[in-house]
Amino acid sequence: MRMKTHHGLRTALLCVALAVAGCQTVPKHEAPAGAVLASLPIRTSDTLRIHYLDVGSGMCHVIQCPGADGTVIVDDCGSTDTTHAMGKDEARSFIQDVIKGHPLKVVLTHKDADHVNWIPYVLDTLPSGTSLEQVWAAGDYATYPPDVKTWIRDANKDWGAxxxxxxxxxxxxxxSGWDNDLQPVPELSCGTAESYVLTVNSGSGSNASSLMLRLAYGGRSAILPGDATGAAQNEAIENTTGHADMLVTDLLEMSHHGAASAGSNSEAWAKATRPKYLLASAGVRYGHPRCESVDHYLDAENARVLAAGKHWLxxxxxxxxxxxEIENAVYTTGTQGTLVGDIVYSGSGVASVALYCGPDGDPCP
Structure with missing residues (x-):
């Protein structure tokens, strides 16, 4: 059996049983807000490390690139509800510490507040030795929130980005549909890892415009699709016609926090990507990820989602x-806390992939 299910009735009965003490909403994971993953292995220069920060109902990725200069990419950073999650002060402290002394690049997948509204705060200044080299963003500059537009303008004017x-x-x-002819994008290079844009500005609406980023290193890959809708995902599939292996990935973040609306996380996309690890940045609101979205990946033809120890989804x-209660490598920030994916490549053979879960940063079950 793939999984056991526990529906709302169980929660209701538990509340009755505990009525004498009062029934309260309990955090889905035990990490204190903004907790540092103390058990994470020390990162070496041959490791591509992706932090999927638990920012609640939002998205914030900090990518530490392999190579001597330690380039960092911040891919989105925003939230509209931080219940039981890292607040923007903790996010700022973490990001400022990681980027110190390293080249920095910023990718804004699209204009929505839950993806960009923290950017002017967490990157209000650059620490010593940090240079902001690139700011890439989907959609049209005029549609971004005013403070984000100001930040973009000042990043160009004051920091030379x-x-x-x-x-x-x-x-x-x-x-629309730009993919750099499926070649690595030099401006977004991630140290010795390669960065690809699978598509951008596909279809109408801000979610469909999402810049879908692929990182490749040592024969392994990760895909960060923003809030890509079915239109954007179909564009990425069309762009890679004849090169379908570019979409098959090890670490896949579900688009739009795991939503099923507007064709996000469709059966076609699940079949095209066949991830080994399936992740979602999602808080306690909006019911993300959707169960049907998860099932698309688990039930896809030739699905590759790894077996895992028992844990909750x-x-x-x-x-x-x-x-x-599942035994598949499916994890969400709302349940497991901050997630960290490592791709480690020694220079020969194929890289290894590992995933770490909050609250302490131990290997995910």
Missing amino acids: NVRIDGFASSPPLR DCGKTQGSERR
Whole structure:
């Protein structure tokens, strides 16, 4: 049996049983807000490390690139609800510490507040030895929140960052479906790892415009799709016609926090990507990830989601939510806390992949 399910009835009965003490909403994981993952192995220069920060209902990735200069990429950073999650002060402290003394690049997948509203705060200054080299963003500059527009403008004017976003000064446009002909994007290079844009500005609406980022290193890969809808995912599939192996990945973050709306996390996308580790940045609101989205990946033809130790998965349904006891490598920030993916490559053979879970940063079950 793939999983056991525990529905809302169990929660209700538990509340009755504990009525004498009062029934309260309990955090889905035990990590104190902003907790440092103390048990994480020390990162070496041959490791591509991706931090999927537990920022609640939002998304914030900090990517430590392999190589001598230790380039860091911040891919989105925002939240609209930090219940039981890291607050923006903790996020700022963490990010400022990680970027200190290293080249920095910023990718904004699209304009939505839960992806970008923390950027002006967590990157209000650059620590000693840090240079901001690139700011790439999907959509049109004019549509971004005012403080984010100001930050982008000042990043270019005061810090000398190269800005690539439609509608900004002399920035060349990112045409609909742009993928750099499936070649690595030099401006977004991640140390000795390669960065690809699978598609950007596909379809109408901010989610469909999401810049879908792929990182490749040592024969392994990770995909960060933002809030990509079915239109964007289909564009990525079309772009890789004849190169379908580019979409098959080791670490896949579910698009749009695991939503099933507008075709996100479709059966076609699950079949195309066949991840080994399936992740979701999701808080306690909105019922993300959706159970049906998770099932698309687990039930996909030739699915590769790894077997794992028993752990809990909280997912949303049309009415209410469900807590499942699963034995598959599916993890969410809302349940497990901050997630950290490592791709380690010694220079020969194929890289190894490991995933660590909050609250302490131990290997995920």
